[in-house]
Amino acid sequence: MYKPYETTIKNQTQTLGEKFADISFSYVFFITILSFMGIVVLYSAANGSWEPWALKQLIRFGIGFVLMICLALMDIRIFMRYAYILYFVTLLLLIVVEVSGHIGMGAQRWINLGLFKLQPSELMKISLVLALARYFHASTLQNIRTISGIIPPALMALFPAALIVMEPDLGTSLMLIFTTAAIFFAVGVQVWKFVLVGAGALSVMPIAWHFLHDYQKNRVLTFLDPERDPLGAGYHIIQSKIALGSGGVFGKGFMNGTQSHLNFLPEKHTDFIFTMLSEEFGMIGGVLIIVLNMLILVYSYSFALKSASYFGKLVAIGLATNYFLYVFINTAMVLGLIPVVGVPLPLISYGGTVMLSIMASFGIILSVHIHRNIQIGKD
Amino acid sequence: MNRDNDKGKVLIDRSYIMIIVKLALLLIIILRLYYLQVFQADKYKMLADENRISTRLLIPPRGIIYDRNGVMIASNRQNFQAMIVAEQTPNVQQTLDEFKKIMPLSEEEEAKIKKDLKRNRSFVPIKIKDNLSWQEVAKIQLKAPDLQGIYIDEGLSRDYPFGESMAHVLGYVSSVSEKEAKADNDPLLQVPEFKIGKDGVEKLFEKDLRGRGGSLKLEVNAYGRVMKEIERIEGVSGKSLSLTIDSRLQQKAYNLFKDQEQSGAAVVLDVNTGEILAFVSAPSYDPNAMAKGLSGKEWKDLINNERNPLSNKAISGQYSPGSTFKTIVALAALESGIVRSDTRFSCSGQMFLGNHAFHCWRKQGHGSLNVVEALMHSCDIYFYEAAQRIGIERIAAMARRFGLGSKIDIGLENEKPGLIPDKAWKKKRFGESWQQGETVISGIGQGYILTTPLQLATMVSRIANGGYEIKPTFTKVTDKSRIKKINISQEYLDVVKQGMYDVVNIPGGTAYRSHFNIRGMEMAGKTGSTQVRRITMKERQTRVLRQDELPWKYRDHALFIAFAPYDNPRYGVAVLVEHGGGGSSVAAPIASAILQEAIKLDIVR
Numbered sequence: 001m002y003k004p005y006e007t008t009i010k011n012q013t014q015t016l017g018e019k020f021a022d023i024s025f026s027y028v029f030f031i032t033i034l035s036f037m038g039i040v041v042l043y044s045a046a047n048g049s050w051e052p053w054a055l056k057q058l059i060r061f062g063i064g065f066v067l068m069i070c071l072a073l074m075d076i077r078i079f080m081r082y083a084y085i086l087y088f089v090t091l092l093l094l095i096v097v098e099v100s101g102h103i104g105m106g107a108q109r110w111i112n113l114g115l116f117k118l119q120p121s122e123l124m125k126i127s128l129v130l131a132l133a134r135y136f137h138a139s140t141l142q143n144i145r146t147i148s149g150i151i152p153p154a155l156m157a158l159f160p161a162a163l164i165v166m167e168p169d170l171g172t173s174l175m176l177i178f179t180t181a182a183i184f185f186a187v188g189v190q191v192w193k194f195v196l197v198g199a200g201a202l203s204v205m206p207i208a209w210h211f212l213h214d215y216q217k218n219r220v221l222t223f224l225d226p227e228r229d230p231l232g233a234g235y236h237i238i239q240s241k242i243a244l245g246s247g248g249v250f251g252k253g254f255m256n257g258t259q260s261h262l263n264f265l266p267e268k269h270t271d272f273i274f275t276m277l278s279e280e281f282g283m284i285g286g287v288l289i290i291v292l293n294m295l296i297l298v299y300s301y302s303f304a305l306k307s308a309s310y311f312g313k314l315v316a317i318g319l320a321t322n323y324f325l326y327v328f329i330n331t332a333m334v335l336g337l338i339p340v341v342g343v344p345l346p347l348i349s350y351g352g353t354v355m356l357s358i359m360a361s362f363g364i365i366l367s368v369h370i371h372r373n374i375q376i377g378k379d
Numbered sequence: 380m381n382r383d384n385d386k387g388k389v390l391i392d393r394s395y396i397m398i399i400v401k402l403a404l405l406l407i408i409i410l411r412l413y414y415l416q417v418f419q420a421d422k423y424k425m426l427a428d429e430n431r432i433s434t435r436l437l438i439p440p441r442g443i444i445y446d447r448n449g450v451m452i453a454s455n456r457q458n459f460q461a462m463i464v465a466e467q468t469p470n471v472q473q474t475l476d477e478f479k480k481i482m483p484l485s486e487e488e489e490a491k492i493k494k495d496l497k498r499n500r501s502f503v504p505i506k507i508k509d510n511l512s513w514q515e516v517a518k519i520q521l522k523a524p525d526l527q528g529i530y531i532d533e534g535l536s537r538d539y540p541f542g543e544s545m546a547h548v549l550g551y552v553s554s555v556s557e558k559e560a561k562a563d564n565d566p567l568l569q570v571p572e573f574k575i576g577k578d579g580v581e582k583l584f585e586k587d588l589r590g591r592g593g594s595l596k597l598e599v600n601a602y603g604r605v606m607k608e609i610e611r612i613e614g615v616s617g618k619s620l621s622l623t624i625d626s627r628l629q630q631k632a633y634n635l636f637k638d639q640e641q642s643g644a645a646v647v648l649d650v651n652t653g654e655i656l657a658f659v660s661a662p663s664y665d666p667n668a669m670a671k672g673l674s675g676k677e678w679k680d681l682i683n684n685e686r687n688p689l690s691n692k693a694i695s696g697q698y699s700p701g702s703t704f705k706t707i708v709a710l711a712a713l714e715s716g717i718v719r720s721d722t723r724f725s726c727s728g729q730m731f732l733g734n735h736a737f738h739c740w741r742k743q744g745h746g747s748l749n750v751v752e753a754l755m756h757s758c759d760i761y762f763y764e765a766a767q768r769i770g771i772e773r774i775a776a777m778a779r780r781f782g783l784g785s786k787i788d789i790g791l792e793n794e795k796p797g798l799i800p801d802k803a804w805k806k807k808r809f810g811e812s813w814q815q816g817e818t819v820i821s822g823i824g825q826g827y828i829l830t831t832p833l834q835l836a837t838m839v840s841r842i843a844n845g846g847y848e849i850k851p852t853f854t855k856v857t858d859k860s861r862i863k864k865i866n867i868s869q870e871y872l873d874v875v876k877q878g879m880y881d882v883v884n885i886p887g888g889t890a891y892r893s894h895f896n897i898r899g900m901e902m903a904g905k906t907g908s909t910q911v912r913r914i915t916m917k918e919r920q921t922r923v924l925r926q927d928e929l930p931w932k933y934r935d936h937a938l939f940i941a942f943a944p945y946d947n948p949r950y951g952v953a954v955l956v957e958h959g960g961g962g963s964s965v966a967a968p969i970a971s972a973i974l975q976e977a978i979k980l981d982i983v984r
Contacts, residue, residue, distance in 0.1 A: 188386070241415060242427050245424070249420070259427055263600050264430050282416060290409050297401055310386065313391075314390070321401075328401075335411045
């Protein structure tokens with residue numbers, strides 16, 4: 001009988017209890033602190049009420065937490081074994097969404113399963129990392145360094161990325177590309193290939209520009225010059241900077257953010273939650289968030305390096321990169337460093353799908369750590 | 380295996396690079412936070428305050444205007460307004476329909492309400508109807524359950540209790556025009572509902588009456604909704620004013636015109652100080668309606684009215700003084716020494732200059748008269764002769780000494796200077812030399828001479844007070860000793876005053892019918908009527924048409940200047956009735972009634 005939560009290495013069996021004890025307490029602690037900071041801000045965003053956001057977010061965190069622990073205890077070889085199947089199932093779901101989106105009205109990014117909404121693009125971020133990790137795990141360095149060796153994994157990334165761009169969701173699509181690029185870099189694809197592709201991408205940019213939606217063009221133009229349209233597209237970023245700057249070092253205090261409470265700050269509970277937090281808790285609050293995220297990254301990488309399997313290493317690095325991209329893009333966006341791209345701040349922004357997918361990622365990274373001593377063959 | 384080790388080593392090496400890059404990028408985020416929240420914090424704090432704090436001006440109550448007895452003649456009235464807040468009613472249209480059951484709304488009003496509702500956010504109160512009466516307020520409050528979202532708001536609006544009788548004194552307040560807003564940098568003028576004085580005393584004393592605006596700092600959200608009050612700085616109320624007008628006399632004088640449907644002007648002065656006791660221009664307009672705002676049609680009616688209710692005839696109307704000017708000619712003649720009080724001229728009904736005939740109003744003539752008799756009968760020939768002998772320059776100089784020919788400058792809009800012609804003026808104006816005939820007709824106040832009723836009141840007051848150079852004013856005169864004396868002999872003034880006494884009090888005087896018998900309080904005066912058309916030769920030969928046979932606008936202007944009491948003058952009055960016909964029949968009775976009222980009220984002691 002196959003027991004996914006018990007693992008045998010060299011005739012030594014890791015029991016469920018042993019695995020549980022092996023969960024990195026610090027890692028889980030950082031995640032929990034971040035999530036609770038988010039809940040506090042959501043409570044403030046609703047003018048001191050658990051409704052409509054804080055309570056729901058707490059429940060989602062609870063569900064996500066359970067999901068994380070379950071995945072952490074799962075044998076890493078299971079992720080390896082089902083990586084391709086998961087990838088293809090996710091791809092299929094993406095196609096379903098794309099097709100039904102065309103039939104229905106406008107952009108639809110999820111499949112409504114009644115209890116929760118399944119967003120295939122979110123799931124793809126995990127599935128793709130697993131599939132790529134499995135691919136490279138089986139590949140050789142020579143193969144990786146040839147063009148033909150990186151065409152299959154490139155296609156594995158480009159196909160879903162193209163589907164997601166059509167949804168249209170440029171942000172998620174770009175994140176998928178960046179994550180893939182990071183994995184390519186990690187496995188040893190030569191730097192000159194990145195330079196070449198980067199140069200190629202820059203040269204086709206003017207053409208790609210024509211394919212962008214007006215609102216996407218606006219976001220880029222507004223980023224380049226926020227004063228261009230201070231009441232329209234530039235409004236968000238200007239108000240965000242005012243909220244942040246006026247927070248100062250110590251912030252205006254819990255529930256005292258004027259920009260957010262008087263609604264000058266848009267999307268204060270989702271994409272711009274970092275702004276609201278920094279307005280009320282000042283630079284101290286903002287830096288705390290960043291430092292916690294740095295710690296999560298450092299831990300994730302140390303888990304990766306401790307893993308005995310190439311697959312495990314790559315999965316941890318890939319998922320950590322995906323997480324990092326969320327954090328960096330979101331904070332850089334609200335600080336006016338990059339265009340507004342509609343990426344939430346994971347664990348903190350209100351939203352169920354991202355919470356679940358990120359907690360799942362952390363679960364898998366923890367699993368890599370727990371199963372660090374397992375050697376995995378190439379088959 | 381070896382190859383696998385290489386592969387693993389590459390992964391580890393590159394992992395180190397990646398983590399360093401990631402940490403570096405997050406460090407940039409921290410630096411950016413530092414830049415915004417420490418380095419630029421002050422700038423953004425200011426911007427955040429600009430966002431959330433909205434400053435509103437508080438309109439100070441306008442100064443009250445009182446008459447000389449402390450009666451309010453311009454005040455601030457509680458203005459009850461019905462307002463609606465769209466978000467507080469489930470169905471705006473239904474609520475408005477309910478409201479209309481209590482109080483009908485015109486289509487125009489309803490359209491405006493709907494436009495306002497559409498243009499503003501749903502929490503902004505929109506005015507449905509203002510100037511509600513107590514009864515209407517009570518009705519609305521009774522029906523409150525059906526009128527969700529409607530409430531009663533109290534504001535201040537300007538009220539003129541004496542209405543149109545006082546309009547040409549007080550003027551009115553109205554919304555600020557773009558031009559006015561540019562010329563005055565008082566921030567109050569930027570407040571949409573703020574009103575400023577547009578005419579009359581309201582405009583003259585605008586600065587005093589306005590006061591200083593207070594301010595209210597409010598915290599507002601991104602949609603402009605007020606969240607709370609942060610700070611309130613009270614303004615300074617406008618200064619109250621007391622005018623020299625006596626509201627009782629003013630009303631009496633105005634009603635004398637109104638009851639007879641006459642248009643014209645009357646100015647009553649305290650002869651010893653120049654204080655304006657009554658200041659009438661008729662017809663008038665309703666300043667309360669002006670303050671509320673007139674409809675386009677109401678405006679048109681006012682502007683197109685041939686009797687010109689908007690024009691202040693007391694200062695803007697320029698009329699030939701007619702025979703009232705004979706007082707000045709008599710003074711000039713006496714002072715010249717060419718005519719003495721016992722000099723007699725003979726009137727045969729006409730006089731020739733070259734082959735041009737000048738007529739007396741009395742076709743059969745007056746026979747031989749001295750100056751007092753000539754004034755009493757208003758003989759034209761006598762003053763033709765006198766004017767011809769003394770010349771235009773002496774007449775003009777005397778007229779100017781008594782306040783004619785230039786603006787008195789009481790501060791109101793559109794005061795006109797009138798015109799006292801002389802040789803130099805004619806040369807300059809027409810490039811022609813003065814004609815003798817022009818001097819002759821000037822002797823009876825015709826020709827180029829123009830005066831305003833205010834000037835005539837000034838003139839008669841200066842004659843009555845013994846030659847003191849009073850200036851009409853709306854504000855109390857505290858120091859009479861500063862009024863200069865005109866250099867003229869009392870003897871000449873007494874002669875003219877005697878003539879004016881006889882006009883009223885001796886049977887045969889042109890205004891005898893208007894005399895009154897209040898012992899020791901007799902009125903003295905001088906009639907005048909001025910043609911506004913030329914009497915043709917043919918008409919003279921057949922029969923001059925009676926005034927009531929002519930259409931209104933071709934009738935003569937009727938004038939009367941008077942003072943009382945004769946022995947100890949207190950009140951000077953000038954009455955002009957536009958196209959009223961004869962001075963004796965129309966203007967004198969009005970002046971007489973005004974002076975009797977003033978004496979009865981004992982305004983000036």
